[in-house]
Amino acid sequence: MRLKFLSGVFLVIMLLFTINISNASAHAYIVNSTPSENESLDDSPTKATIEYNEKIQSGFAVLNVTNSAGEKVDKGNVTVEDKTISVDLKDDLKNDVYTMEWRVVSADGHSITGLVPFSIGELPEGVVLPQKQYTADKSSMVSVSLNKVLLYSGFSLYMGLVLFYLVWFRPNRLESKITGRTKRYAVVALSLIGLGLLSFIVIQTQVNAGVSFFQALKPSLLLETLKSTKEGTIWSIQMVLFLVLVLTQVLVFKKGALLKKRMWILPLISFVGILLCKAFIGHPSSSPYENIAIIMNFFHLTAASIWLGGIIVIIFLLKEGVFAKEGEQHDIYWNTLQAYSMWALFTVAVLAISGAVNGSLLIPDFHSLVSTAYGITLLVKVGIFALMVGFGAYHLVSRTMLSRQKFYKKTIKIEMVLGVLLLIVTSVFTQLQTPTLPIDKPFYSEAEIAYNENLSLAVSPKKTGIQNQYEVNLFDNDRDPLKDPEQITIELKQGEQQTSFTLEKAGEGKYTAENLQLNSPGKWEVTVHLLFKDLDSYDIPFEFNVR
Structure with missing residues (x-):
């Protein structure tokens, strides 16, 4: 009878793990590659490089670059440095479709694989680039658990x-x-x-x-x-x-x-x-x-x-x-x-x-807690933990209730079963992929300056430590460009640090600049200052978060 009960509980827990819940992988994933996904190059590259969001381990690292015939075109000298894996390519690669096939072990010990396709030169009509792939190896999940x-x-x-x-x-x-x-x-x-x-x-x-x-x-x-x-x-x-x-x-x-x-x-x-x-x-x-x-x-x-x-x-x-x-x-x-x-x-x-x-x-947010396998399994674990705390408290204060031996005996067994169940859940739980926030996207927003006068601000790629491009467009309600202002400046502010720079005209109603000042993560306040020839001026505020 006891074996049937334990088997039933075990099956219920295993069933929970088979429910199709959206998973957001927090093992290493690609944040940048050279060449980039589906990039079409004019000239032959000398090196293939992939950068991940976290450190990767040097053991078992693989980066093969092959042409459309499946022939290797890299020199085989794969190197791993911090978050990056790279390999040198052979000289003068021909116009063709190429694929970077990679496999790395992430910082948390999980193996992941994938493909990054790119091409050189113009491709014959009908040739399609392979799709980018990313796979976390789950074949060993049972043995690890x-x-x-x-x-x-x-x-x-x-x-x-x-x-x-x-x-x-x-x-x-x-x-x-x-x-x-x-x-x-x-x-x-x-x-x-x-x-x-x-x-x-x-x-x-x-x-x-x-x-x-x-x-x-x-x-x-x-x-x-x-x-x-x-x-x-x-x-x-x-x-x-x-x-x-x-x-x-x-x-x-x-x-x-x-x-x-x-x-x-x-x-x-x-x-x-x-x-x-x-x-x-x-x-x-x-x-x-x-x-x-x-x-x-x-x-x-x-x-x-x-x-x-x-x-x-x-x-x-x-x-x-x-x-x-x-x-x-x-x-x-x-x-x-x-x-x-x-x-x-x-x-x-x-x-x-x-x-x-x-x-x-x-777990980055509440949505991840209630919508991912990792978050829901954590809630199951917390529920079992709470039940065990309740039974433990009862057994501690039940010294004077030993006249009810049958009930006491049952609750002791239940607490032991919950303990075993907690071990099983924890063992599977540690194998689930942890949730993560979506990859940080470039910033884009629009605002009204005055009647029939509008402004848009784009910041790309909106990352720390690199040049970010700022683009301001001025347009009316029909999306036609407005007259040129005398000057457009952008002011960036985070806490005590503050800087400003001027944008240059890049086209009708379009103004751009590059700047390195996004030097730390967090919330940034951005003000676009417009000064027109008639001395009218406007300050348009924006804000965004940088991760």
């Missing part, structure tokens, strides 16, 4: 075990049956962590190379992950820490020192180091506030492990005291639970704060 179930389960179990003996459990003596349970519990926890870590490097290689799990076992591919990706470096550190953790835990058992607090210090340090390494992998790496996101991720992972692992270890090791109405086992259970409760209260606060901060860093 299962891997995280292993890791998060192991983290929770072991965190609960360490704090159980280090802080919460204060008996006068240790019963042999608790020692036996502790050994079995520790073996399960460390096995889950070990299996999770060992499978992680293979699965990450599978993601990076876009191959099957068994193909990812190829030594050359594993070596490239270890040498050329951030995940490989972090995994190496984790394995050293895990080896220290296992050896020190074995030492604790060999010396029979479960109640000696100093013996748990080194295992705890090693374990926290593994958690800290884990916090550097995943979505926080792609956040514009990477350091804050990593810190919040570490707090969130640690707090979740304490909260869930604490209740599991107490119920498993002290199960006789759960339903005992009196006696030594009753007292030990409730004293341990009381000690844990303060930690539980604190970790719930940490989970709420770190979750809110991470959510604000990864």
